[in-house]
Amino acid sequence: MEILKTLDFATWTPVLQNDEAVDSTRALESGQVALLPHLSFELAADERHLLSPQWSDGKAKNISYDPQTRMVKHTSATGADHEAIGRMMGRYAESAHKLVGSLFPAYAKGIRIGRTSYRPVEAGGRSSSIRKDDRLLHVDAFAASPVQGERILRIFSNINPNGKPREWTLGEPFDDLAPRFLPKIPKPFPGSSWLLKTLGITKGKRTDYDHYMLQLHDQEKLDSHYQQTCPKTAVSLPAGSTWIVYTDLVPHAVKSGQYCLEQTFYLPVAAMQEPALSPLRKLEKWVGRKLV
Ligand SMILES: O=C(O)CCC(=O)C(=O)O
Ligand SMILES: [Fe+2]
Secondary structure, eight states: OOSEEEOOOOSSSOOOOHHHHHHHHHHHHTTOEEEETTOOOOOOGGGGGGOSGGGBOSSSSSEEEETTTTEEESBOOOHHHHHHHHHHHHHHHHHHHHHHHHHOGGGTTTOEEEEEEEEOSOGGGOOOOGGGOTTSOBOOOOSSSOOTTOEEEEEEEEOOTTOOOEEEEEOSOHHHHHHHHGGGSOOOOTTHHHHHHHTTSSSSOOOHHHHHHHHHHHHHHHOHHHHHHSOOEEEEEOTTOEEEEETTTSOEEEEEOOOEEEEEEEEOGGGSSOGGGSHHHHHHHHHTSOOO
């Protein structure tokens, strides 16, 4: 299977024939990265000054925006700059929402918009704990925010003004990755999901699915021998491009790059074109029982 599915659209509201939409959805659900090399997110003249790492608060990895409340978090910006960051990220959230609606019309009923992030800091130079280090190959799983089986679909746009690509590495297919790590994953501890929720460690119940995905995420990152020797492919994501990927399915790592916008979406497995391709259904098959 090709790693990339290139789509030539240069608008956030492309019009697709039905069979084209079915095709792009199948590519995504099968674990391809949909790359739109000609779809750039344009900044207004009075937003260019936002292209600086100074707007990060220096603690969190990314500046974050909630499209529901329009709240911006983890930025040092105040006053008019703070508002400008909110406007830019809000516009990105809207653009990304329109794009998924156009490319994957079948998702319209089930899809839910999550957080928007802005990443103004060089991705190659960050030091953090191993579990938080996205320079290591991983599938996405959020320790504090269980998805309870829902898919994590993410749209990224490289807005680097100097033509610098964002360099990613993609790992082996989920069908190879998960069976490799599953035997090492301990069973969820009875009562632990109740405890985590009661103590306020998780927002909502950490289901057995979340347990397995989080373990997969952690074990993959913590295994330095695996990181060095596993099958991998380098992918260069050009400045001025946009890409879309199920980050819960496709092992990925960021090697370098600066200035990126990202929008997260959640999709119930039942709303997929082919639910059997979800990590939930695959894990349930391998573990031999329901996980949510
Ligand atoms: O910042 C990036 O390019 C990707 C980081 C990552 O692993 C993620 O957003 O899930
Ligand atoms: Fe990730």
